[in-house]
Amino acid sequence: MENAIELRELTKTYGTRRGLAGLSLEVCAGEVFGFLGPNGAGKSTTIRLLLDLIRPTGGTATVLGLDPRRDGVELRGRVGYLAGDFVCDGRQNVRTYLRFLAALRGGVPQERIDGLADRLGLDQSAKIKKLSKGNRQKVGLVQAFMHTPELLVLDEPTSGLDPLVQQTFLDLVSEAAAQGQTVFMSSHVMAEVEAVADRVGIIRDGRLVALDTVAGLRAGTVRDVRITFADPVPEAAFAQIEGAQQLRLDGHGTTLTGRLTGSPDPLVKALARYTVTGIRLTEPALDELFHSYYAGAEAAPRTTPAGTATTAGTAGTAA
């Protein structure tokens, strides 16, 4: 499949400050890609480089097969962009402003703008400067989505939105993906990425420290297990199961507790031989995974070498 975004050893330094340190990444056409990282990790720097709002110190970025430095005008028509610090002309009202942007993009049906504004609960008659932060963010979302771009590049899109509107945003992303649009979104909010992303990249200190599917990131991690049986099971029943080295049966042989590493499938298959009366397998939230990457790449369950990870489902060792 064609890639919507290709980054090769993309580097950005701000004077002596490192913004991005050799980021290589491919985002497939049609996928929803979640770009996660703590404050100052390099998310906005990456996004600004995609749009040629800043220029790289080294490396290359290709967006929709085009060079952002050379083909900026064409790209602006094909990309929907929401800046992390979205600002707009406060003197206009929302409707006039959105119409102006729609005209710049070659025209957007008014019903499309009205439909998006209504779903997000945005009053188009309001003056922009009088809008709250969350309502201004809705203006940013409408202008990013309204021309049904091939690629949506969204920097912290749910910033300032209440939970109901966040859900509407997630619906819009899912609908965009269902229509074949590509979505590249940065976030601190795990739950939203978990809900919509096909793949997740985690960036820290300007480097990619993990790249995988949400399921893949989970697959290498540890789950807390508690299983109870109707009758005692043999002590060695689960000893050979992959990833079950930390599981222990109690003295009666009727309760199995401990930690399971990796896929739960071998354990589930082994359990089928016995009468199970209770089962609890606590799946790690993506949040926990994320924080383990924050704490240090060594602690992370699955990582790929910084700057070289480009394939879904790859597992490796942090650089």
Ligand SMILES: Nc1ncnc2c1ncn2[C@@H]1O[C@H](COP(=O)(O)OP(=O)(O)OP(=O)(O)O)[C@@H](O)[C@H]1O
């Ligand atoms: N214009 C600039 N001048 C100097 N340093 C900058 C500039 N922009 C970003 N940086 C630095 O580059 C690094 C990456 O910043 P960036 O804004 O890309 O991070 P981020 O992941 O988007 O963070 P946040 O989640 O806080 O928005 C930080 O150390 C930041 O201080």
